[in-house]
Amino acid sequence: MGSIHSYTTSEGKRYMVKYRKPDHSQTSKRGFKTKRDAERFLSSTSVEIAEKRYIDPTDARMTVGELGAIWMTDQEAVLKPSSVHPLESAWRIHVEPAWGNRQVGDIRHSDVRAWVSQLSATLGPTTVIRSFGILAAILDIAVRDRRLADNPARGVKLPKKRPKPRVYLTHRQVAELAQRAAYPHVVYFLAYTGLRWGEATGLRLRDIDLPRRRVTVYENAVLVNGHIHVGSPKSHRTRSVRYPDFLDPMIRSLFVGKDATQLLFGDGTNHLRLPNSKDGWFAKAVRRAQKEDPTLPRVTPHDLRHTAASLAISAGANVKAVQRMLGHASAAMTLDTYADLFDDDLDAVATALAHARNRSIYPPSDTPVVLPPEVPGIGI
Incomplete structure (x- = not known):
């Protein structure tokens, strides 16, 4: 498999492995x-x-920059x-x-x-997490290409993201905000369908079924670097969402003067852009509404x-229905995202359990049922 040869240097005798x-x-x-x-070295290399x-040392000389360019192209x-x-x-x-x-071969976990x-x-x-993820993904490619034996980035502890508290408006607050907005129909539509901007x-x-009061989401118009990019929805799946009947007159009014291929909101040709967070029409509407209602967040x-x-949840919609409305990948994702909205349900469950226990222990005759002594810890 290989051989060992000695040679002389100014610092003394050294050995070389050929394989x-x-x-x-x-x-x-x-x-x-x-x-x-x-x-x-010869023994371990022979086993590898x-x-x-075996990892060829010359393959490990490829730089992160070279692999990174390939990785970015793949993402695009x-x-x-x-x-x-x-x-x-x-x-x-x-x-x-x-x-x-x-x-890539010179990168260490400590680095x-x-x-x-x-x-x-x-x-x-x-x-930090996004930047680390990019480096780790690039080094994963190096591992798959047999440039590295393992990924030195894996196992590094990352800072934890603190989820931002979510803000929810009441029906009255939605109405107050819409009344002061330049595009009240947009405010109402977003608040009662759950669609992304x-x-x-x-x-x-053509995406609106007026008789059934349903919209089918086929496209997603996102502003990136000042340009609107139109593609498929976030989940890459179309979905149908029904809107409440009180929005029907507003939706029908947006049809006037437009053909089936034009956009529902705006002038029909140009996509409405997400308003500036500080001085856009939406932020101005919020400030005006807060003057009338200081409790509006x-x-x-x-x-x-x-x-x-x-x-929707407060109106009694089940998790599966909310999941479909929002376009989440699973009901579990909906539960994880809006766990705080189900806190009151825990109280309801506890109350229901108490009622069920009382009905079981105290039948309608109101005759107390004596529990057997072998069941400890539960009093009547």
């Missing part, structure tokens, strides 16, 4: 101070080659522009400057850990989606 790689080309490694060290775990091919944009930004600003010139700590000192958890502003007249257009979930 054949899996492709049968010959290579060598020099600089061993003792013959035993050289023998250990036999078990197909499979992800939507709105998903690619934050990845490209994190790669360009945080990952490539730190790792672009580093050979990655120190970098994450450095980022965490000045950046939020979301940015891009899904609502991407609706065309500061909300964003996306908070109307949360409001829709809250109003």
